[in-house]
Amino acid sequence: xxxxxxxxxxxxxxxxxxxxxxxxxxxxxxxxxxxxxxxxxxxxxxxxxxxxxxxxxxxxxxxxxxxxxxxxxxxxxxxxxxxxxxxxxxxxxxxxxxxxxxxxxxxxxxxxxxxxxxxxxxxxxxxxxxxxxxxxxxxxxxxxxxxxxxxxxxxxxxxxxxxxxxxxxxxxxxxxxxxxxxxxxxxxxxxxxxxxxxxxxxxxxxxxx
Numbered sequence: 001x002x003x004x005x006x007x008x009x010x011x012x013x014x015x016x017x018x019x020x021x022x023x024x025x026x027x028x029x030x031x032x033x034x035x036x037x038x039x040x041x042x043x044x045x046x047x048x049x050x051x052x053x054x055x056x057x058x059x060x061x062x063x064x065x066x067x068x069x070x071x072x073x074x075x076x077x078x079x080x081x082x083x084x085x086x087x088x089x090x091x092x093x094x095x096x097x098x099x100x101x102x103x104x105x106x107x108x109x110x111x112x113x114x115x116x117x118x119x120x121x122x123x124x125x126x127x128x129x130x131x132x133x134x135x136x137x138x139x140x141x142x143x144x145x146x147x148x149x150x151x152x153x154x155x156x157x158x159x160x161x162x163x164x165x166x167x168x169x170x171x172x173x174x175x176x177x178x179x180x181x182x183x184x185x186x187x188x189x190x191x192x193x194x195x196x197x198x199x200x201x202x203x204x205x206x207x208x209x
Contacts, residue, residue: 001159001179005193006033006130009158010040013128016176017156021045023124025154028052030129030141031111032197035205038128041156045126050118051206052127052144053108054137055100057093059086066136067093070100071144072108079136110199111206121149130194131187132160132177135167142171159190 003009027049029038035051042049057068059082067088068078076097083093125145132138138155145153155168156176161184165175179190188194 001181001190003158003191005191006036007040009130009191010037010128011044012178013037013156013158013176014041014044016178017041017045017126017154020124020126020154023152025124025126026050026118026120027126027128028120028141028145029206030054030127030137031107032199032202033131034129035197035202037130037158039205041126041128047126048118049206051108051111052141053104053111054141054144055104056137057096057100059088060092060096064133066134067096069136069140070097070104071137071140072104073144073147075140075144075147077136077140077143079134107199111203113203120145122151124152124154125150126154126156127172128156130159131157131190132164132168133187135160135164138164138168139171142168146171159184159187 025047027038027042027047029035029051031051054069054071056066059065059067067082070076127141142153152173154174155172159179160177162180165177169175
């Protein structure tokens with residue numbers, strides 16, 4: 001299964017989360033790739049759309065490999081196995097986290113602008129991304145949503161490895177993922193169009209519909 005675009009993936013994913021409509025959820029996109037997917041889900045469920053900014057903490061010499069992740073509100077999770085295998089010290093971790101925290105704050109201001117965050121205390125929250133690689137960023141987002149009082153946390157993605165789904169299930173109440181290939185080495189491989197969204201594209205998609 002390949003998706004033509006994130007928008008198509010969002011429309012297909014929306015059919016898989018229809019059971020959440022009566023819960024009147026808040027849809028939180030994980031920027032930037034999750035925004036076009038989440039927009040389609042929010043439209044189908046007639047639900048409010050916001051973002052929850054999360055940043056991966058990449059290994060210094062292999063940035064695509066997550067040694068952890070951070071989220072708005074100060075949440076941080078670490079992948080102890082990656083830290084141990086890479087013999088990554090506190091100083092290296094701190095430098096990466098400092099840089100990524102600054103970028104997280106910048107993106108949150110840029111994407112949300114003057115809009116206040118949608119309150120999620122006591123609500124069902126659906127966290128949406130374009131896929132799960134390691135699951136680290138989605139796990140951090142789950143913890144951040146719980147810290148803000150979310151009553152139920154659901155992660156919804158079009159594609160993920162079974163291992164990533166298992167990792168996220170440890171911190172989410174439910175994971176909705178229609179495609180879980182065992183032989184795919186990246187999220188991008190599931191898409192024909194997997195271009196990196198610009199900040200302007202992302203902010204345009206987040207404007208009230």
